[in-house]
Amino acid sequence: MKTSVEILKKYFGYDNFREGQKNVIDTILSNNDTLGVMPTGAGKSICYQVPALMLDGVTLVISPLISLMKDQIESLVLAGIDAVYVHSGMTASEYKKTASQIAKNNCKIIYVAPERLDKESFINLFKQVDIDMVTIDEAHCVSQWGQDFRPSYLKIKDFIDCLPKRPIVSAFTATATSKVRDDIVSILELKNPYVCVTGFDRKNLFFEVRKPSDKIKELMKILSERRDQSGIIYCSTRKSVEEVCDFLIDYGYKATRYHAGLSDKERSVNQDDFSFDKKPVMVATNAFGMGIDKSNVNYVIHYNMPKNLESYYQEAGRAGRDGSTADCILLYGARDVQMNKFLIEKSHSENNELKWEQRDELIKKDLQLLKEMTFYASTTECLRGYILKYFGEQKDLFCGNCGNCNTTFEEVNISIDSQKIISCVYRINKLGWPYGKNMIADVLKGSNNEKIKNAKFDKLSTYGIMKDVPKRRIIDIIDYLCQDGFLELTDDKYPVVNLNDKSYEIIKGHESIIIKMPKHVEPEIKKDKSTKKTDASKSIPVSDRLFELLRQERRKLADEARVPAFIVFSDATLKDMCRKMPVSRDELLEVSGVGAQKLERYGDAFIEVISGFVKDKKQ
Numbered sequence: 001m002k003t004s005v006e007i008l009k010k011y012f013g014y015d016n017f018r019e020g021q022k023n024v025i026d027t028i029l030s031n032n033d034t035l036g037v038m039p040t041g042a043g044k045s046i047c048y049q050v051p052a053l054m055l056d057g058v059t060l061v062i063s064p065l066i067s068l069m070k071d072q073i074e075s076l077v078l079a080g081i082d083a084v085y086v087h088s089g090m091t092a093s094e095y096k097k098t099a100s101q102i103a104k105n106n107c108k109i110i111y112v113a114p115e116r117l118d119k120e121s122f123i124n125l126f127k128q129v130d131i132d133m134v135t136i137d138e139a140h141c142v143s144q145w146g147q148d149f150r151p152s153y154l155k156i157k158d159f160i161d162c163l164p165k166r167p168i169v170s171a172f173t174a175t176a177t178s179k180v181r182d183d184i185v186s187i188l189e190l191k192n193p194y195v196c197v198t199g200f201d202r203k204n205l206f207f208e209v210r211k212p213s214d215k216i217k218e219l220m221k222i223l224s225e226r227r228d229q230s231g232i233i234y235c236s237t238r239k240s241v242e243e244v245c246d247f248l249i250d251y252g253y254k255a256t257r258y259h260a261g262l263s264d265k266e267r268s269v270n271q272d273d274f275s276f277d278k279k280p281v282m283v284a285t286n287a288f289g290m291g292i293d294k295s296n297v298n299y300v301i302h303y304n305m306p307k308n309l310e311s312y313y314q315e316a317g318r319a320g321r322d323g324s325t326a327d328c329i330l331l332y333g334a335r336d337v338q339m340n341k342f343l344i345e346k347s348h349s350e351n352n353e354l355k356w357e358q359r360d361e362l363i364k365k366d367l368q369l370l371k372e373m374t375f376y377a378s379t380t381e382c383l384r385g386y387i388l389k390y391f392g393e394q395k396d397l398f399c400g401n402c403g404n405c406n407t408t409f410e411e412v413n414i415s416i417d418s419q420k421i422i423s424c425v426y427r428i429n430k431l432g433w434p435y436g437k438n439m440i441a442d443v444l445k446g447s448n449n450e451k452i453k454n455a456k457f458d459k460l461s462t463y464g465i466m467k468d469v470p471k472r473r474i475i476d477i478i479d480y481l482c483q484d485g486f487l488e489l490t491d492d493k494y495p496v497v498n499l500n501d502k503s504y505e506i507i508k509g510h511e512s513i514i515i516k517m518p519k520h521v522e523p524e525i526k527k528d529k530s531t532k533k534t535d536a537s538k539s540i541p542v543s544d545r546l547f548e549l550l551r552q553e554r555r556k557l558a559d560e561a562r563v564p565a566f567i568v569f570s571d572a573t574l575k576d577m578c579r580k581m582p583v584s585r586d587e588l589l590e591v592s593g594v595g596a597q598k599l600e601r602y603g604d605a606f607i608e609v610i611s612g613f614v615k616d617k618k619q
Ligand code: ADP
Pocket: 014, 015, 016, 017, 018, 021, 038, 039, 040, 041, 042, 043, 044, 045, 046, 293, 295, 321, 322, 323, 570
């Protein structure tokens, strides 16, 4: 019998297991229940697909989304594995065909949607086959503490109970909180499970937060440096998805959109356009979520800040799944906080199943999570370190590969500026009622706008006393003062700034405040730095020309097979081909991601492209 590494190589074309994979597989093969907690992109599928190929019987994988199953099945079938899926969208004849295939014991891995599990016919079908393992993918859906609770996941345990023999149960999730983990173990009744939690660090991802005064301009700048790449832009509302997407299309980008306001059909067409790289840029709300299995996403930009760090890390984690370096950039604006507060309250108050106290409790919990997300957006610490700490990995880090580690901060004494700001708040509030940060900054800058004149703020002694300081910087200082409790920002829809006891300490000059702010660097130097950004795959030269030729070949083969391009080979595999330039089948097998079946099917086509390229170069 083949070993697990041999199976990995033969079917998936990889030489080594990643962190955690081997332990999980060994545990399953020794007949034990398992819970794998691994971040998105860590490679959870291999953890159950490899043992599934080694167990005598069948493995049933319960997975929440049809799109997710579809991609998985296509990949497995291309790798030469007998796999099928069963879901509620099938026609009667499709179901009949698949059921007979299953009954004849012709399938090794069966994917199924949880909604199916209590159907009599379905249960009877599965009583006929020998199920060795039931795997629950996205297992956090069983928990009300998870982000995507699905009542149908509660049926899983009863389904397992009615099988003639209790199978091995393995469950997988990317959600790390202990509440969710405990729920999975108890609700699914995992028996003495081995719990494997792998590091949450995604080393190939570069994290950055930008605070542009004009988000759309900043976005255009980011995209213009990534013209031929594929990426996702997340916005918080349908309206901004529409606006941003239209804007990009106007500027000649092949962009498409995804949000809950579109018809099922349009969503599915748009998702396919993105998966198949016909439109490599996707602008979406968080409805574009689970099931996005595209491996060559080079960047994820958040046009708006999400409501918590779990969502952020999960969405950002859709970049670089094939292990190539990728960028995760958050565009932060103070309005994002207001918008999120609004969305949090709206979502809970529209839920009629909740009692008032429950609603208040949930809102409070969400606002706390929002605060921690906001701290991420404003921290000067290493961003990766901040994320890992949040997910319970105690790490004080200087990763050298995030926006903050790569920015030079300077210590700035803001005591005098703070006094000016606080005096201004004091005078504005004395004239009537409090105002928001924007107005305060405008008064300090000495802006000429109508509102200021009407309110007679131009007569205040603090009017224009910071006219030489950029408005952005004034707002940054106000943000800092609010965060550290020297000013109070109300929780209203339009938050206003108030004074507190600590504010007076500053006016009296009793406090000296020194903070870290990004050092002003000349634009040329900045540009240099961004291109210097560490990029492991770029450190080994990859021929752009060959990569392009291989991509074209992949496109052709994918179109013929009617599957997304990355299912033929991932970008990481094509890049490895560029480095190794294999011109024989044996050499091609050395490339990461080339297994026996794909070698058989596509090997010669790629060898031909590479040989042609090598010959051309010699001439
Ligand atoms: P997850 O479900 O944890 O988000 P996937 O199972 O989709 O992640 O795997 C992410 C990517 O990593 C896929 O392209 C997969 O083929 C690749 N991968 C998984 N395991 C390995 C490995 N041992 N070596 C190289 N690549 C791997």
